[in-house]
Structure formats: structure tokens, C-alpha cells
Amino acid sequence: xxxxxxxxxxxxxxxxxxxxxxxxxxxxxxxxxxxxxxxxxxxxxxxxxxxxxxxxxxxxxxxxxxxxxxxxxxxxxxxxxxxxxxxxxxxxxxxxxxxxxxxxxxxxxxxxxxxxxxxxxxxxxxxxxxxxxxxxxxxxxxxxxxxxxxxxxxxxxxxxxxxxxxxxxxxxxxxxxxxxxxxxxxxxxxxxxxxxxxxxxxxxxxxxxxxxxxxxxxxxxxxxxxxxxxxxxxxxxxxxxxxxxxxxxxxxxxxxxxxxxxxxxxxxxxxxxxxxxxxxxxxxxxxxxxxxxxxxxxxxxxxxxxxxxxxxxxxx
Amino acid sequence: xxxxxxxxxxxxxxxxxxxxxxxxxxxxxxxxxxxxxxxxxxxxxxxxxxxxxxxxxxxxxxxxxxxxxxxxxxxxxxxxxxxxxxxxxxxxxxxxxxxxxxxxxxxxxxxxxxxxxxxxxxxxxxxxxxxxxxxxxxxxxxxxxxxxxxxxxxxxxxxxxxxxxxxxxxxxxxxxxxxxxxxxxxxxxxxxxxxxxxxxxxxxxxxxxxxxxxxxxxxxxxxxxxxxxxxxxxxxxxxxxxxxxxxxxxxxxxxxxxxxxxxxxxxxxxxxxxxxxxxxxxxxxxxxxxxxxxxxxxxxxx
Numbered sequence: 001x002x003x004x005x006x007x008x009x010x011x012x013x014x015x016x017x018x019x020x021x022x023x024x025x026x027x028x029x030x031x032x033x034x035x036x037x038x039x040x041x042x043x044x045x046x047x048x049x050x051x052x053x054x055x056x057x058x059x060x061x062x063x064x065x066x067x068x069x070x071x072x073x074x075x076x077x078x079x080x081x082x083x084x085x086x087x088x089x090x091x092x093x094x095x096x097x098x099x100x101x102x103x104x105x106x107x108x109x110x111x112x113x114x115x116x117x118x119x120x121x122x123x124x125x126x127x128x129x130x131x132x133x134x135x136x137x138x139x140x141x142x143x144x145x146x147x148x149x150x151x152x153x154x155x156x157x158x159x160x161x162x163x164x165x166x167x168x169x170x171x172x173x174x175x176x177x178x179x180x181x182x183x184x185x186x187x188x189x190x191x192x193x194x195x196x197x198x199x200x201x202x203x204x205x206x207x208x209x210x211x212x213x214x215x216x217x218x219x220x221x222x223x224x225x226x227x228x229x230x231x232x233x234x235x236x237x238x239x240x241x242x243x244x245x246x247x248x249x250x251x252x253x254x255x256x257x258x259x260x261x262x263x264x265x266x267x268x269x270x271x272x273x274x275x276x277x278x279x280x281x282x283x284x285x286x287x288x289x290x291x292x293x294x295x296x297x298x299x300x301x302x303x304x305x306x307x308x309x310x311x312x313x314x315x316x
Numbered sequence: 317x318x319x320x321x322x323x324x325x326x327x328x329x330x331x332x333x334x335x336x337x338x339x340x341x342x343x344x345x346x347x348x349x350x351x352x353x354x355x356x357x358x359x360x361x362x363x364x365x366x367x368x369x370x371x372x373x374x375x376x377x378x379x380x381x382x383x384x385x386x387x388x389x390x391x392x393x394x395x396x397x398x399x400x401x402x403x404x405x406x407x408x409x410x411x412x413x414x415x416x417x418x419x420x421x422x423x424x425x426x427x428x429x430x431x432x433x434x435x436x437x438x439x440x441x442x443x444x445x446x447x448x449x450x451x452x453x454x455x456x457x458x459x460x461x462x463x464x465x466x467x468x469x470x471x472x473x474x475x476x477x478x479x480x481x482x483x484x485x486x487x488x489x490x491x492x493x494x495x496x497x498x499x500x501x502x503x504x505x506x507x508x509x510x511x512x513x514x515x516x517x518x519x520x521x522x523x524x525x526x527x528x529x530x531x532x533x534x535x536x537x538x539x540x541x542x543x544x545x546x547x548x549x550x551x552x553x554x555x556x557x558x559x560x561x562x563x564x565x566x567x568x569x570x571x572x573x574x575x576x577x578x579x580x581x582x583x584x585x586x587x588x589x590x591x592x593x594x595x596x597x598x599x600x601x602x603x604x605x606x607x608x609x610x611x612x613x614x615x616x617x618x
Contacts, residue, residue: 013451020448024452024456031465136348140352143596144589144593147540147544147589148585149551149564149585151547151548151551152547152571152585155571155574155581250458250459250460253460253463253548253552254551254552257551275468284456287456288457
């Protein structure tokens with residue numbers, strides 16, 4: 001498949017997937033135990049709503065129409081960039097998301113940097129000393145990080161760094177200091193996956209002839225490792241960044257609550273508990289959209305990083 | 317005559333299988349991390365099996381005069397904010413937490429394997445439709461979708477399990493479909509088809525065994541993810557409701573007392589960590605010996 005055909009094919013399937021995503025997202029509303037309008041109103045008013053209140057709520061939110069009609073009008077609005085209005089604050093859902101998204105992206109990027117800062121030296125060290133105590137210790141250490149529930153790790157970090165040492169701000173968002181602990185919390189989990197990947201791809205690369213060539217030229221070992229071997233070993237890392245974004249988004253929900261960062265995850269949790277469905281649907285849709293979009297980009301960029309890759313071959 | 321040859325054949329085959337099994341066991345044990353993983357999982361399973369019988373106290377009885385007691389001989393792991401014995405809650409929780417993980421993984425595995433087998437073997441439009449379904453499921457970050465599903469259904473342990481099961485089957489479907497596609501054109505399957513073996517029998521007797529290895533590996537690795545997912549949703553407030561002794565809930569309740577009574581949160585925290593670590597190490601070890609692609613390497617090594 002050439003580039004253009006592949007791009008078209010990939011975009012086509014992504015559109016089908018996003019359509020399915022929108023059906024699921026809209027359908028979530030109907031998982032509500034009982035009549036959605038009544039349940040939402042009970043939540044909002046904190047008492048049993050009267051029949052006329054339910055009636056008028058249904059009318060204002062178009063819930064009297066048949067479900068397919070409701071869905072189509074929702075999707076049409078979404079395509080125009082209108083994700084609806086929050087039940088509580090009368091703010092447009094898109095405004096809420098645009099305000100919260102930068103905080104979540106900032107956290108995701110910082111966590112990725114923390115993960116790489118841990119994973120690159122550990123992975124290289126592990127590969128170079130394969131089968132030694134260093135290798136086992138670093139593999140085990142990386143796994144311990146991913147095995148800890150991240151809210152627990154977050155609270156432990158708060159306890160040690162912020163309360164005991166008094167050096168870092170604990171909660172909120174805005175300054176870089178407030179980003180440190182959340183990024184470490186979220187990055188540690190991801191570091192484990194990256195460490196193993198870098199270890200195994202380093203092991204492969206170290207067997208290659210060009211590494212021997214570099215060594216026989218008399219280059220220093222550190223230059224051979226970090227300049228010649230690591231650069232190639234990092235290519236597979238790019239391929240899993242797309243999938244890893246999913247686990248970052250998952251983790252961000254919990255970490256934002258621990259550190260009281262008003263990002264997308266915190267907005268989502270609040271909306272879920274308030275049964276603020278337009279916000280829940282908006283965030284679910286946007287998150288899935290970002291995830292799908294990133295994976296397309298990752299697929300495409302992989303081709304440029306490693307020209308040997310034949311795209312579209314993975315369909316079988 | 318043919319009887320004698322047949323029994324010799326069976327004996328040789330049995331000997332060959334025994335040899336292969338022992339080589340796999342040896343390959344598994346060669347990596348100390350695999351052995352650590354197996355030991356951890358066995359320990360947790362034993363705790364889940366006998367825990368409720370050896371727990372010194374009732375896990376939900378509150379003794380308010382006995383709140384926040386340091387670990388002592390009477391309470392080896394201390395007491396919590398309501399005066400409940402932490403060790404007893406931990407032992408009872410082992411069964412519940414492991415049970416949740418087994419149930420969720422079991423549903424994911426069954427659903428995913430059935431869909432993958434159907435898609436891979438039927439092909440055509442069935443395959444196309446089912447795989448788009450898989451794509452849609454994988455388009456959501458799992459825990460985000462599980463959070464929304466569990467939240468809309470309402471906070472309860474049952475709903476958390478349902479939500480986690482619904483968001484995790486797709487990777488099994490993709491794995492099984494891939495393996496089935498690779499297997500169904502192999503000669504033994506073709507031969508079965510020529511011998512007029514029914515499609516159902518081919519799927520269950522010939523294709524299913526080839527996917528067993530990779531599926532077991534994925535399920536083992538999945539156990540850890542499910543335990544962490546349950547803990548995360550409990551923390552958000554969607555999981556087991558008090559006074560249930562479930563590890564995630566215990567951990568998230570104890571976080572308010574981290575400074576004054578570190579054991580309330582850290583005891584279930586360490587238990588979760590060791591369980592997840594055990595399943596991950598065991599899963600990795602099993603992958604090394606069960607993944608057919610690595611079989612050749614195993615033969616070469618031994």
C-alpha cells in the first residue's frame with residue numbers, strides 16, 4: 001500500500017470507529033437505572049420531582065423524541081462543535097472541556113518525560129548487564145512501580161515530600177512545582193512498560209553488526225550505547241506511545257483527584273456523580289477522539305522513523 | 317501388528333510430551349523472577365482459600381474503644397479508624413479481591429474468546445462487523461469508560477465488576493482472531509475439514525487448543541490490571557461500599573489516616589502491590605514458555 005492509499009484507508013476506518021464511539025457514548029445515558037429524566041431531576045433537586053417537572057425537563061432536553069431522533073440531533077450538534085450545556089452551570093460543555101484539557105495534557109506530557117527519564121537509563125543498564133543482578137533488580141524495581149495503585153503512590157509522595165520535607169506544593173494547578181508530584185505518580189507506572197520495551201529492543205540492537213563496527217572503530221562504549229544503539233532502540237517506543245496515552249488518560253483521572261488538579265479527569269468524575277450527562281458524554285467522546293487521533297498519527301510517524309515498515313500489513 | 321505399532325507410537329508421543337513439558341518447566345524456572353511470581357500468586361491463593369478461617373476477628377465488627385491501635389500481639393497489623401482488626405479484614409479481603417479479579421477476567425476471556433473465534437473462523441461480514449466492534453471498544457481508554465459505566469449504573473461492587481468486564485474483552489477477541497486466522501489454513505485443520513468434521517467441532521477441538529496458551533498468558537497479566545482497576549474505582553467511590561472488607565476500599569479509606577496510622581492504608585496497599593506484581597511476573601514467565609513463537613527458542617536453549 002502506498003502512503004496516500006494507506007492514509008485514506010486509515011482515515012476511513014477511523015471515521016467508522018468514531019461513529020461507533022458516538023453511538024456507545026450516547027447510549028451510555030440509557031444505562032441509568034430507571035427513567036433518565038426522573039433520575040437526573042431527583043439528583044438535581046435532591047427530592048422526588050413532580051410529574052410536571054419531569055414533563056418539562058423532558059421537553060427542554062428533547063427527551064420526548066424517539067431515541068434515534070435524539071441521537072441524530074445530538075450527533076449533528078456535535079459535528080457543529082456544540083456538545084450541549086452543563087445541567088448545573090449553564091456553561092457550554094465545550095468551554096468546560098477547553099478550560100480543563102490543557103491541565104490534563106500538561107500532566108500527560110510531564111509524566112511521559114518522567115517515565116522516559118526513568119526508563120532509558122534503567123532499560124539500557126538492564127540490557128547491557130543482561131542476566132545479572134542489576135538486570136533483575138531493575139526489572140523488578142520497574143514492575144513494583146506499575147504494581148502500586150497510583151492514588152496510594154500519590155498519597156505516599158505527598159506524605160514524604162510535601163508534608164514531611166515541606167518542599168513541594170501538594171494540591172492545585174498552575175505552577176510547575178504543582179506538577180512535580182502528580183507527574184512522578186503517573187510517570188512511575190508508565191516507566192515500567194517503557195523500561196522493558198527499551199531493554200528488549202536494546203538487546204536486539206546490540207546484536208546488530210553496526211554496533212560491532214562502532215566498537216571496532218575504537219569508539220568509547222558510552223558513545224556506542226547511547227549514540228548508536230539507543231537511537232535505534234527507541235524506534236519501537238514510539239509505536240507504543242499511542243496505546244500508552246490510553247493508560248495515561250486512565251491514570252490522570254485518579255491522579256487529578258489525589259492532587260486536586262481541575263483537569264479533564266476531575267471534571268469527568270464530578271459530572272458522573274452529579275449525573276451531569278452532557279458533560280459526561282462530551283468528555284467521553286473527546287477523550288476517545290484524542291485517543292483514536294493519536295493512534296493514527298503514531299502509525300503514520302512510525303513509517304517515517306523506520307522506512308522498512310510496510311504499513312497496512314497488520315490487518316491479517 | 318498395527319496394535320503393537322500403535323501402542324509404541326503412543327508411548328513415544330507420551331515420552332515426547334513429557335520431555336517437552338519438563339523442558340518448559342526448566343525454562344520457566346531458569347528465570348528467578350518467574351519463580352518469585354509463582355510463589356506470590358500461590359501465597360495469595362492460599363490466603364484467599366483459608367483466610368476467613370484463620371482470621372482472628374470478625375472483619376466488620378466495630379470496637380470504637382479500640383480505634384487506631386498500633387500493631388501489637390493482639391492485633392498484629394493494628395486496628396482501623398472504627399476499631400476493626402486490619403489483619404482480619406486483609407484475610408477476608410483476599411478472597412473478595414481475588415474473587416472479583418477472577419470473575420471479571422473470566423467474563424472478559426469468555427466473551428472475547430467467543431467473539432474472536434467466531435470472527436476468525438466465520439470470516440466475511442461477520443468478521444468485519446465483530447472487528448469494528450472491537451475497534452470501537454479499544455477506542456476508549458478502558459478505565460475512563462468503566463468509570464462512566466459504573467457511575468451511571470450506580471455505585472456498587474457488582475456494577476464495578478460489570479463495567480470492568482465490558483471494557484476488557486476486546487484484546488482477547490483480537491488475540492484469538494489473529495491466532496485462528498494463522499491456524500485455520502494449517503494442514504491438520506484442512507484435514508479435519510476434508511474428513512467432514514463439523515464446524516463447531518473444528519472450532520472447539522482443533523482451533524481452541526491453539527489459542528489456549530496465548531489466552532492464558534493474557535488472562536494472567538490481566539488479573540493485575542483488574543485488581544488495580546477495581547482499586548482505582550473504589551478510590552473514586554464507585555466500588556464496594558462500607559463495611560465490606562475489599563482491599564481497594566480499605567486502601568482508599570485508610571488514606572485519611574496515613575500520618576497518624578500508616579498501617580490502615582499501607583497494609584492493603586502492599587497486599588495489592590504484591591498480588592499485581594505476582595500476576596505480572598507469572599504472566600511474563602508463562603509467556604516465555606507458552607507462546608508458540610518462542611517454542612523454537614526453548615528447544616534451542618535446552
